[in-house]
Amino acid sequence: MTQNAFISVRNIDKHFGAFQAVNGASIDIGHGEFFSLLGPSGCGKTTLLRMLAGFEAPSSGEILIDGQPMTDVPPNLRPVNMVFQNYAIFPHLSVRDNIAYGLRKQKLSREKRYEMVDEMLDLIKLPGYGERRSHELSGGQRQRIALARALILRPKVLLLDEPLGALDKQLREQMQLELRALQQTVGITFVFVTHDQEEALTLSDRIAVMSGGHVLQIDTPRGLYEAPNSRKVASFIGTMNFFDAQVLGAEGGHFVVETQGLGKLRVPSAGRNLAPGDKVEVAIRPEKLTLSDHKPDQSDGAVSGELENAAYLGERSHYFVRLPGVEQPVAVSAQNSEGATSQVNANTHTWLNWSESAIVLIGKE
């Protein structure tokens, strides 16, 4: 991706007075990619998006879009368009005039303009809505008008600032699918800001996880979930069990570590450089752990513990297992598929099993 980066964010800092909103962010986004900026509120993701749009100027660093430096380019001359969090529909204009707003400079005939608007209305599945006013529209409809208004200009990049945040759950899930389909239809690079990890995982080709102004990790949804590079990323995306560990030695692309709770483990080194004695953490997802009544015959690892708590959630159940020497109970998630529901009662003895490939090594922060 890095060789032919379409958007290149290079070492961006942004200060608001004494507050540093973005700290040394570097991101490369490929052409036609659906890229998400994910993080809790206040992590700098919206500020970064607004710098791409040109509403904020970086304190230092550089942004390039399609090879062009954007530093001195005002928002109205950038090849990007934005869908605002509150949609920012012009309340004094009809839907048609909203969508056609950016076409003024193209000096088209009225017929041509209306034709283009009608095409957009078909694309966003609101045909015949041209004469309506913004106060006659629902949240989902406004969101689509905002999309159409941006897309009609054929931008190279579409920026979306939590566009689904204001919608209810059902509509949001429907819009996620439509947004993804739309992005594949128009083939424009999307940069999408969200604090909803599930939304980011569903929609994105790649995700940058941000926290406190820093970009923590950039990877595909699978990569982030399976191989988080830090405790923050691991706990922000899904649930994760962490165990303190100490490196004992290296062994052919693996490290052997002594963990608190899971015993001695072999974990893939993943290019890390660690010496015996280094303190690290290992992590494992709840759904990669299984429970059994007795010590399994075939398993990479197993320890026994006390089942403390069980929660039935319909399609799956959550179990919490207390291991000797581990402060937090270990979370285990199991699918309630047919035949798999062995009755597990609280406060009973149980075995915790895992396979070695599911263990993730995380550097100590």
Next chain:
Amino acid sequence: MSGRGFNKPSRSLRLYSLIFLFVLYVPVLFLPLFSFNDSIYVKFPLTGFTFEWYGELFEREPVWNALMNSLKVGISVSVLSTVMGIFAAKAITRYRFPGRGPAVGFIMLPLVVPLIIFGVALLVLFSRMGVSLSLYTVAMGHLIVCLPFSVATLIPRFEGFDKSVEEASSDLGENAFWTFWRVTLPMVFPGVVASLILTFTVSFDEFIMAFFLSGSEPTLPMYIWGQLRFPKEFPSILALSSIIIAVSFLLIFISQWINRGAHVTSVKGD
């Protein structure tokens, strides 16, 4: 308590407000009352009904001249102060700049500083500078009086809409001028109309500044002042004043009506 209902208006407060409005407006209502009275003396009992005083007004050339002067000043002052008010209100609500608080204070100051002070100060200034008094000097004085009304009318309009719609316009390719023309101005338009009408009324009715700053061309209030010396003219002055009251009331009512919901309509946008 539970039987009466908490939101029921109190009877004594209602009585108070009736008395308040009575005391405020009854003296004013004597003007139209006596303007239709068939006598040159303002005293009871009324002697008869007549349109004579109104009819007489229309034949007096100085009244028409004064009216034209007031209209010239009023229209140019309302346009100028509204334009300046738009820029001031936009700057105050959209930008953070050093001295923003004091700037607002200075714009609003003429509302509380006695106009006689501004009048004298301007008179001294103009005479020192060798500027002869005319309708232009009156207009300048009125501009000071009217600007706070413009700004106070327009600020709620600018505050009432989300600045992301202006950002959206620039994001969609429009520069600052076109964004102002296509988005900002239409959205604050009711406030602009209200400001035009309000400042016109304020200028049209203003006396103190005109008293100090007008030369040989009197505005309508100056004309009225001049005629008060002649008892015979008094009923006609009453008729003229009645017309001014009626028109002012109507204009203010219209401007309030146009600018109703300065916040309500705009907040719907999100």
